[in-house]
Amino acid sequence: MSQLYASLFYQPDVTAIFSDQALLSYMIQAEVALAKAQAQVSVIPASAATLIEQIGQSALAKIDVDALAIATGLAGNIAIPFVKQFTAIVKQQDEDASRYVHWGATSQDIIDTATILQCRDALALIEKQLQSAYDISLQQAERYRDQVMIGRTWLQQALPITLGHKFARYAAALQRDLERLQAMKDRVLTAQLGGAVGSLASLKDQGSAVVEAFAAELKLTAPECTWHGERDRMVEIASVLAIIVGNAGKMAKDWSLLMQTEIAEVFEPTAKGRGGSSTMPHKRNPVAAASILAAANRVPALMSSIYQSMVQDHERALGAWHAEWLAIPEIFQLCAGVLERSNEVLQGIEVNADAMQRNLDCTHGLIMAEAVMMALAPKIGRLNAHHLVEQACQQAVAQQRHLKDILAQMDEITAQFSVQQLDEIFQPASYLGNIQQQIDAVLQAAQGASK
Template identity: 65%
Template sequence: MSQIYAGLFYQRQVTDIFSDRSLLRYLTRVEVALAKAQASAGVIPQAAAIGIENNCTEQAVAQIDLEGLAAESGSAGNVAIPFVKRLTAIVREQDETASRYVHWGATSQDVLDTACILQCRDALAIIQALLEQAYQTALVQAQNYRGHIMMGRTWLQQALPITLGHKFARWAAVLQRDLARLESMQSRSLTAQLGGATGSLASMQNEGSAVVLAFSRELDLAAPTCTWHGERDRIVEMAGVLALVVGNLGNMARDWSLMMQTEIGELFEPAGKGRGGSSTMPHKRNPVAAAAVLAAANRVPGLMASLYHGMVLEHERGLGGWQAEWLSLPEIFQLCAGALERTVDVLQGMQVDPDAMRRNIECTNGLIMAEAVMMALAPTTGRLNAHHLVESACKIAVQENRHLKAVISDMDEIKQKFSAMQLDNIFRPETYIGNIHDQIDAVLGQARKRGKQ
């Protein structure tokens, strides 16, 4: 992606991890780890592993011509083949004997898959930190705004009163679930790949199992019980968890962007010079962070579809499906990190307008309290009859542009059931928020319990 659009949608550190130059560094780490593991198992000479490690320096690899490598990758079918040729040449310049053992007995997919897993591990650490930051911020805001009454909306219509703290608590709860999924997934997905040409490691003499264990230890990855060249569930599960994160962030961004609409005006993204403006309308304050998060939420499902399609492979190593991961997986990581970074920024700096919240509550002339009236009436009239009476009152209130309480006060069937004080209390939104405070406390309590684990 261009640098311009990367700045809009991605996160810099994760983008760096998946850059071309970083890929070469990860591939180098894999090749060095392979040599050391093979030497420890007696598959190659110890001196060869030392020579490979000493000469595969970051400085030497940095001199590899990316344009030439890219051109040869197109002909070879993957980047590992021309990369190994160049790495072998780098070692040969200083140690001809050691260069004979570079990439000994491995296949291209071994080093590409394992390098990819290393990239993912480093990117996941950043994503997990951002997700934790979003979660902790949502918890703080849930407490800060637990008593701020606002409209709850269903089907885009005003429904019943809630509190802003409850909305933040819901966001915190889903972010906590995302964190739990992210943590549990890593034990399965962050696994080394080493199987040789068809997964049998026949090229490792009789030391294949020992090499796999040593190789995995060198890279601090889980050792596979069995080669997984043709089974892509580890990759797809990892991406799927990130897709869930992005979907949840998109859900949040949809809400705060709607709450920024001029007609609602309850929340605003953080203000800043040059932020959210329009090229033609000086008055605009656009939800630019929400736009980036929602763009990610629109893009990621299609990328996930590509990964799901790629799970259906042929025999021991497949054609086309695995290769599609090289494009889809890094973009999912980058979009997820970018969406998280922007969400954290909004959660931390979100500006709230309590007056607008109160104004929106009152704009329907009390109609939002219709259910409260019905439930107060139902014990004496029955629910269906209460529903009919209050529905009739609502129609009159709308037709005559009157407050629902005033209409009810004129209806003999209803007004005789309540005193004026009782009716006033029924129409106070803060008296009809159910167990919202219990839910907020439960979310905060779960966070405290999690912190002690």
Template identity: 75%
Template structure:
């Protein structure tokens, strides 16, 4: 990602997790855990594991020649092979005997896959924190605007009354489901990878199972039932979760960007100097956060295609499919985090215009209450007859530019069955909100059991 565009689409902390330096830090962490696990089981001498860990602690990634590593990775086919050579050399400079045990029994994919899982774990902590923040903000808006009536829209047309709090309750509910998904998948996906060349760990003889268990324990990861070099569902599940989160934020951004349209003007993204302007039109107030979020929601499905295709692998370890994850997964993480950042920014400073919400309710001259009239009349005449009567009244109101209530008031069946007050109630949007308040109560009640 270009540095110029990073502030538009990404989030700095998650971007740092997927930097080159961070990747190598996680690979070193995996190598140290491997050495400690093997020493614990008795596969390699304890002194060797101590030296390997000491070199890692003292040098971090400073021993690495990044330029040489980048060149060698292109020749080797992955970054782990030249990385192990450089790491071994660093350990050798401290203790030649210890250097013989670096990367003992492992294969390149073990280290890269484990590093990827460690990256994902740390990035998911940041994503989870963002989700909690967005959830809490959406809940706050729900409580504040639960009674603020506005128009609900279907097929981009005015439909029936809802409340702004109902819309934000649905947003909050989607964040809650995202948090639930994350909690449920962690144990499944945050799993160590150690299998050696073909997944058998034959190179460490009969100690494979014990080493894998110790290795996972060192890293704080789940112990796999068996190696998963060729089975990529864990990576896919992580990416799929991120895609869902990004899509959920995209739906919200689509909502508020439409509500920001000049003719609608029901709410607005926060304003700030230099934000949302036009290079040629001084009057413009563009939904810039929505643009970034929608771009991410557009981009992530294309990246997911690559992730899903990577599931189809050959035999025990693949050619090319595994490699495609290296570019796609970090970008999905970064786009998701960026979308959440911009969503929380908007939720914090959302500007609401209740007057325009009322104006948009009134602009159809009562047509949006046609269903309410029909359902009130249906027990008296039958639903189909009521539908036909109200439909004809709607056509007349439109053709003659009359308020629907004035046309309805002249229908004999209305005169015979309803008082003036009852007729007025039929055209009161606040009295035709169904179970919206029950739904809001349920969303708020559900939040009581959630702790950040």
């Protein structure tokens, strides 16, 4: 990603985790953990592991990144030239210790394990962002629980809801995202160590012991068996991130539509230089929504690559594994950027209550047609009530009059309702169903989760 666009689509801390320098650091961490694990079960000398660990602490500064980039294109993966450079760095200080660098491992072991370490650290940041979005949504659900607005289906005015109900729905989705993230951690944050074909034959009878020690060193789950060709763990991580992006995209779609000039019910927070136009001084564009919706458009395409990469050949794959190297970091970075922008808007959203009331009134009572029908149905039957109210709606539209005025002149209506009763039926706040109970349930679920 160009640095010119990074502030629009990414989040700097997660971007740093997936930088070239960070990847090399994680690979060094994996190599050091491997040596220490092998020393614990006497596969390599303890003195060699100690030296590899000591040298590893400063090895990053000695890596020739430019040479590594060139060599990677020739070798087919970054681990092969990396191991050569790291071994040479160790050899400069101790030739005996250098013999035990990368002992019994294969390139994919180091790359996969480094990737999992990246994922773990990035998921921790994303979880904090997600928790923040959830907490803010809960606060806004409570704050706006009584702010009546029109609900829309198929982009048309439908029935009254409250803004708090929208936020409660967002919060409920974000809570599910948090649960998904938590549920997968032990399953997906797993070390990779299998050697050439997954058998660790080079470690003789110590393979399983080394895997356990290796995972423990890195504070990762130890796998039952190698997973070089089974990529469901990586797919699950990416899938959860894609769901998070999709949920954020739904929120952004909502507020971008509500920002339309003719609706003007909510607005993204203002800031100097934000949301303007290069030619139209009056414009106030939903720039955060644009960034989020762009990511929500991009991530499914990346997920297609990830899903296709599950179909791998034999013990270690050609090409399919490689496709993850570009897609996984991009999905992480886009997800973090989406959450950063979502938090900004959720926290600072500007609400125009007058516009909400104006839009409730703009159909001249037609949005309350179902309320009238359901109040009338027990008295004359649902089908008869529907037919009667439908006729009244058609007349109101044709005559450009308020629906209540039309109904107040119909004998079938006045026989059933007083003027006061009809006025009460036409109050949007009187036809909100169980919205308040739903908001309460979302808030109570949050309280229960925090105990």
